[in-house]
Amino acid sequence: MQIKPLPLLIVGALTTALIGAHQQETIEEAEKTIQAGKALLANEVKPVTADLPAEEEKYSIEMNVSWHPWQPEGKAAGVIPVALLDTAKEHEISPIYAAAVFIHETGWGSSAAWLEKNNPAGIKCGEKYCSYETEAEGIEKMLEIMANYYENGRQTVADQRSMWAEADDAQAIVELMNQIGEK
DSSP states (O other), rough: OOHHHHHHHHHHHHHHHHHHHHHHHHHHHHHHHHHHHHHHHHHHOOOOOOOOOSSSSSOTTOOOOOOOOOOHHHHHHHHOHHHHHHHHHHHTTTTTHHHHHHHHHHHTTTTTHHHHOOOOOOOEETTTOOOSSSHHHHHHHHHHHHHHHHHTTBBBHHHHHHOOSSSHHHHHHHHHHHHHTOO
């Protein structure tokens, strides 16, 4: 039996078209789900605390926030932007401290300020949250502020958070540091 080229070509074209249409529907459905999830998260995110207390505390509110090596693992590795780690080193600020502030302020990367304005830490411009062109630009600004605090004598988690946040959240930041710093 010999298959004729034209029917084979037609079957192939129809199969390709059907697969393409299904893929497009899947992509559109996924995009709608992601956007709905972002809207839901963006409207309901509040500063977070550690999921579970660390078994052994490595960090405290009196920790000096100067740079030291650290690589996120687990849940944090999927949330912490690479730019944050690189920029922390450039500004000589502890990457785990910067990561904990990012997590706390953005609700694990899901706040409206982060998703819509690339603002990683509730940075204000007057009465409103600042808006940055890129995530990297927002992270750069966050680390510049931390470095400025450090250079002006605010060198511990407690010192920095007393300037940064309206509420006393230094312990919440430390709990996140201990959680994401566990091995």
